[in-house]
C-alpha cells in the first residue's frame with residue numbers, strides 16, 4: 723500500500739516526508755488556494771520534498787484547455803501527475819495525455835461505472851472520494867471494494883487511490899479492500915500509529931526496565 727499526503731501545506735509535507743514513509747502527494751484547487759503559494763512554485767517545492775508522484779489538478783473545463791494545461795503542468799517536473807475531473811472532457815483529456823505518456827489521476831469519482839470509464843481512458847490513478855460519500859449517507863468504502871472487483875474482473879491496471887480519507891478506520895478499511903494508495907490529510911497520517919495499548923505497553927516496559935536497573 724502506498725501512502726500519499728493529501729495537502730498543499732509545505733510544512734505538513736516536509737514533516738511527513740521526514741518519516742521516510744510517504745510515497746507521493748495529492749493536491750487539489752481547494753488545498754492550493756488555502757496554501758496561498760503560487761501554483762507552479764508550490765509544485766516545484768513539493769517535488770523537492772518528496773521524490774514520488776505529485777498530483778496537480780487542472781483548473782479548466784474543456785478538453786483542449788485541459789490538454790494544454792496538463793502538458794504545461796507535466797513539463798514542470800518528471801514526477802507531476804495531471805489530475806483531471808471525471809467528466810467527458812476530462813476523460814478525452816485523459817486519453818490524449820495517456821497517449822503521450824503523461825500520467826493522470828482522474829478525480830471526483832463516486833461510482834464503479836465512472837471508475838471503469840476512467841480506466842478505459844487510460845487513467846494511471848482513479849480517485850474515489852470515500853468521505854464525501856459517507857457525508858451523504860452512502861457507503862464510501864463499499865465503492866473501493868466495488869472498483870477493486872471491476873478492475874480485477876477486467877484486468878485494468880489503473881491504480882485505486884483512496885481519497886477523502888477522514889480517519890484512521892478509513893485507512894484500515896482501504897487496506898482490507900485492496901486500495902493501491904491511500905491519500906491522507908496530515909492530521910490522519912499522524913494518527914496512524916496511535917493505539918492506547920502501544921502507549922501503555924511501552925510505559926510499562928520502560929518502568930519495569932528502570933526497576934531492574936535499580
Ligand code: G3P
Pocket residue numbers: 728748749750851853854885886887905
Ligand atoms: O484531494 C481530494 C480529497 O482527498 C478531498 O478530501 O476531505 O475534501 O473530501 P475531502
